[in-house]
Amino acid sequence: MGQAMGQPVHQPVRLTPYLSAQIDRSAAIARQFLPDRREDDIAPAEMADPIGDIAHSPVPGIIHRYPDRVLLMPTPQCSAHCRFCFRRGLPDRPPLSDAEVAAALDYIAGHPEIFEVILSGGDPLTAPPRRLSMLLAALNRIDSIGVIRIHTRRPVIDPDRLPDAAFEAIAASQRPINIVCHINHPDELTEAVTGSLHRLRAAGADLYGQTVLLKGVNDDAAVLEMLFRAMLRHRVRPYYLHYPDLVPGTGHFRTDLTAARTIYADLKRRIGGLTLPRFMLDIPGGFGKVPADGESVHVTRDGYVTLTDPAGRAHSYPGALETPWTKG
Ligand SMILES: *Cc1c(COP(=O)(O)O)cnc(C)c1O
Ligand code: SF4
Numbered sequence: 413m414g415q416a417m418g419q420p421v422h423q424p425v426r427l428t429p430y431l432s433a434q435i436d437r438s439a440a441i442a443r444q445f446l447p448d449r450r451e452d453d454i455a456p457a458e459m460a461d462p463i464g465d466i467a468h469s470p471v472p473g474i475i476h477r478y479p480d481r482v483l484l485m486p487t488p489q490c491s492a493h494c495r496f497c498f499r500r501g502l503p504d505r506p507p508l509s510d511a512e513v514a515a516a517l518d519y520i521a522g523h524p525e526i527f528e529v530i531l532s533g534g535d536p537l538t539a540p541p542r543r544l545s546m547l548l549a550a551l552n553r554i555d556s557i558g559v560i561r562i563h564t565r566r567p568v569i570d571p572d573r574l575p576d577a578a579f580e581a582i583a584a585s586q587r588p589i590n591i592v593c594h595i596n597h598p599d600e601l602t603e604a605v606t607g608s609l610h611r612l613r614a615a616g617a618d619l620y621g622q623t624v625l626l627k628g629v630n631d632d633a634a635v636l637e638m639l640f641r642a643m644l645r646h647r648v649r650p651y652y653l654h655y656p657d658l659v660p661g662t663g664h665f666r667t668d669l670t671a672a673r674t675i676y677a678d679l680k681r682r683i684g685g686l687t688l689p690r691f692m693l694d695i696p697g698g699f700g701k702v703p704a705d706g707e708s709v710h711v712t713r714d715g716y717v718t719l720t721d722p723a724g725r726a727h728s729y730p731g732a733l734e735t736p737w738t739k740g
Contacts, residue, residue, distance in 0.1 A: 423451075423500050426493040428570040430604065438599035440629050444494055451495065451661040457730035462498060462657040464698020473508045473516045477700060481528040484516055486543060488534040491570040496626060496665045498657045499534070507539065517550050524556035530563060537566040541577030548585050560587050563622075565594040571608040583615040592620045592651055597630050598638045606646045613647060620651040623689065625675070631667040633678040640679075640687045650689035655704045657694055658730070669693075669704070669717060669729075676705050695719050695727055 425447055427435070435442040461467075468477040475483040487507040488499065508516065520526055529551055536544065551557055566574060582589050591612055595601065613619055621643045623630065630636055640650045653676070656666045667675070676691045693704035699721040702708035709729075710718045717729040 423447075423493055423495070423497070426490075428491050428573070430572055431492050431569055434599075434602070438597070440597040440599050443629050444496070444596060444626070445492060447495060448664060450664040453663060454660050455658075455663050458658045458660040458663070459696060460660060462659050462696050463694040464696065467698040471515050471519050472512045474519055476519075476523070476526075477698060479525050481530060482520060482523075482526050483530045483532045484520070484547075485533050486513065486531065486536055486539045486547060489538050490533065490535040491538050491566055491573075494565075496624065496656060496659060496662045498659050500659050500661065507543075513543075513547070517547075517554075520551070520557070521554045526556060527558045528561060529557055530561040532563040535564050535566050536562055537564045537574060537578055538570075541575045541581065544578055545581035545584070548581050548589075552586050557587060559590060560585065561590045561592060562617075563592050563594070567593055567608040567612065568595055568600050568605050571602075571604040574608055574611075579611060579615040582612065582617050585616070589617045590620060591617045592622050593648060594624070595621050595639070595643060595648070596623050596626060597635065598642050601639075601642050601646065609646055609648060619646075619648040621648045621689070622652045622654065623650070624654045624656055625667060625672055625691075626656065626665045627667045628665070631672070631675060633675050633682060636675070636679050637682050637687075640683060640689065644687050650687060653689045653691045655691070655693040658696055669709070670711055670715070673705055673709075673711075680705075693719070695721050696729070697727070699723075699725070699727060 425445070427445055431441070431445055435445060465475050468475050470476055473485050475485070485508075488505055489507065490497075520529060531547065548560065551560055593609065609619060621640075623636070623639065625631055630639065636653070643650050655669065655672055656662060680688060691704045692701045693709065694701050702719060702721065708720045710720070719727045719729050721727060
């Protein structure tokens, strides 16, 4: 916590050698990783913990919001910093200690209703390879766990430096491993990147993609069409398209929700069902994800938005009004 209302959140620039070369080649990549002075504009609706993770953390490193699946976050670190990162504004913390990892695994083993463990972060593929193989092996020993998921961006931002031991750890898992890779623009699918994705698949992982809808990067049905087709061509199945969370200092990345829904409706007319990800919005406060194109979202004519969570409770959504900070 610790972030005072309205205070700019300083996130240092962090790039990989690979990305340093890519930002000269692609404006869409540069916008995602180079700082912008508009990061100092904090809208009143922006929260340090926009999706309410802190409220659902029973032990360090675990977020248990949905009964049958948990997030396990071995490290808060990533090989580069996306400027719109949802972790911006959350307290800095070191990777989990050995004792915290043991406690997180005990929590999972003690909750047999958990079917799926999602390694998230930060980027779990930046954890030391020995830690990754230890975690995968430990999860394989818990009978109630059916599948393991890894949320990562490393194949896209640091494709040349994924350690061999990470591929070996994935190959050694008896439980299916689903890798959900964060990819936002067709420019990101270079040969180096598709090569690292192919290697993950060869190690036995099934590949999915998640994309954040970002103003000035991909808020265009034609760009998204190109992106999702390119993903499918490389055997990455588009899973979620996220409406951006209310992260402090990221208003210049948010397309107005009504315009975003129009883009998605257009996209839906252009591409087939396997190519189309679901369009999701995370309700602030930890109430869960809902389809952003569906009936859970109600937009009044004057631009106010009400969201209905999976339990049927209504929440007003402060981020969607046409305001100076969403106009950018
Ligand atoms: C998004 C999320 C999940 C995964 O949800 P899916 O809809 O299965 O992708 C799990 N736990 C938390 C806390 C999440 O935010
Ligand atoms: S890859 Fe995800 S967790 Fe890492 S900096 Fe980007 S948005 Fe944040």
